[in-house]
Amino acid sequence: MTGFYSLMIRSAPVNLSARASAIGESATLRVTRRAAELRAQGVAVVDLGAGEPDFSSPPVAVEAARRALAEGFTRYTPGSGLPALRTAVADSYRRHHGAPWQAADSVITVGGKTALFELALAVFDHGQEVVLPSPYWVTFPEQIRFAGARPVMVPTCGEDGFQIHAGPLIEAVTERTRAILVNSPCNPTGGVISAPDLRQLVAFAAGRGLLVIADETYERFVYGGPHASAAALAAEFPDTVVLVGSFSKTYAMTGWRIGYLLGPAPVVKAVENIQSHATSNPTSFAMVGALEALLHAEPEVEEMLAEYRARREMLVPLLNDIPGFRCRPPEGAFYAFPDVSACFRPGRADSIALAEYLLEEAGVATVPGAAFGAAAHLRLSFACSRATLAEGLERIAAALAR
Numbered sequence: 001m002t003g004f005y006s007l008m009i010r011s012a013p014v015n016l017s018a019r020a021s022a023i024g025e026s027a028t029l030r031v032t033r034r035a036a037e038l039r040a041q042g043v044a045v046v047d048l049g050a051g052e053p054d055f056s057s058p059p060v061a062v063e064a065a066r067r068a069l070a071e072g073f074t075r076y077t078p079g080s081g082l083p084a085l086r087t088a089v090a091d092s093y094r095r096h097h098g099a100p101w102q103a104a105d106s107v108i109t110v111g112g113k114t115a116l117f118e119l120a121l122a123v124f125d126h127g128q129e130v131v132l133p134s135p136y137w138v139t140f141p142e143q144i145r146f147a148g149a150r151p152v153m154v155p156t157c158g159e160d161g162f163q164i165h166a167g168p169l170i171e172a173v174t175e176r177t178r179a180i181l182v183n184s185p186c187n188p189t190g191g192v193i194s195a196p197d198l199r200q201l202v203a204f205a206a207g208r209g210l211l212v213i214a215d216e217t218y219e220r221f222v223y224g225g226p227h228a229s230a231a232a233l234a235a236e237f238p239d240t241v242v243l244v245g246s247f248s249k250t251y252a253m254t255g256w257r258i259g260y261l262l263g264p265a266p267v268v269k270a271v272e273n274i275q276s277h278a279t280s281n282p283t284s285f286a287m288v289g290a291l292e293a294l295l296h297a298e299p300e301v302e303e304m305l306a307e308y309r310a311r312r313e314m315l316v317p318l319l320n321d322i323p324g325f326r327c328r329p330p331e332g333a334f335y336a337f338p339d340v341s342a343c344f345r346p347g348r349a350d351s352i353a354l355a356e357y358l359l360e361e362a363g364v365a366t367v368p369g370a371a372f373g374a375a376a377h378l379r380l381s382f383a384c385s386r387a388t389l390a391e392g393l394e395r396i397a398a399a400l401a402r
């Protein structure tokens, strides 16, 4: 296209919706993008920013998906996902936690993120509030606001390992509250909720007609004791518990984009309806791979978990050796979340400036705590090899000593 028309088209104003104007790029994805830009310029970036396992997806999953593709399993599936996968997911929570859920109580989604997004659209209304612990995963407040509701952050405390306590969450509930959102283990802090606190919270919510949304994406990544799953309370409080899970982290299957949601029938139905107009089904052959992973990849999962544990043991002392860094071992997930405020200086005076300094000067990608509502902290992922961790920390220490 040339001349008059192309000029006219280029100069036409682009009007975004108020919704889109209010939403920013995910801070974690922004770091990944900037790190990729530097790599493209030839900089050898050490990536401690990405919340993405460095392992290959389980071979059984890859082989099953490959076979499904070769056999032409490439058409639409039922919108809520493959019946066999829904059954296997529900079975798994029944077997491990005594949950009452059947296949019909589940929806398979395009990653856990889409489950949370569709859920927000299904259950939050304008003027309502959603109570959640802070620091929080960057996506939660954005999704809550996108759905028209207001996130109400309740601080957790680094001194006790960012444990999630029922009391302060309950105190933040008002007549406008619609749900309490608990992400245990937590991204970015690794903080967890204990089984008694979770019970107290769910029982309280049930008495008030609220939902407890349990994002258990990191359910397998616990270092101090068994994971307290909201699924264990679903039989007693079937109208209260909504559980979101994912294949991304447990099975190193981030790119496959398979997650799920389980919960009360009206919530599941509403999410199914929204999904039917949004994504339709998740990718057919990816679901075949996810099913195979769930049924047959436990040995690989155990192996990966042992390695995460070893990385955590290596990383935390190294972090505490860096002057100005203070880090407790995370209870769960695969992130260290040190308080780094003691090394703020002019030019790197807050977590954002410090993370930029480390990326530009040391070639190490981290995520500023400010993105998660914790300006004194940095998030470093240990979903990377021990050699990468050692190299990254060496570079950080050297850059901060300058």
Ligand SMILES: Cc1ncc(COP(=O)(O)O)c(C=O)c1O
Residues within 6 Å of the ligand: 051, 110, 111, 112, 113, 114, 137, 183, 186, 187, 215, 217, 245, 246, 247, 248, 254, 257, 258, 259
């Ligand atoms: C706390 C939390 N919930 C949910 C997700 C969603 O993961 P996915 O959409 O890959 O299943 C993530 C991913 O980083 C996460 O950290």
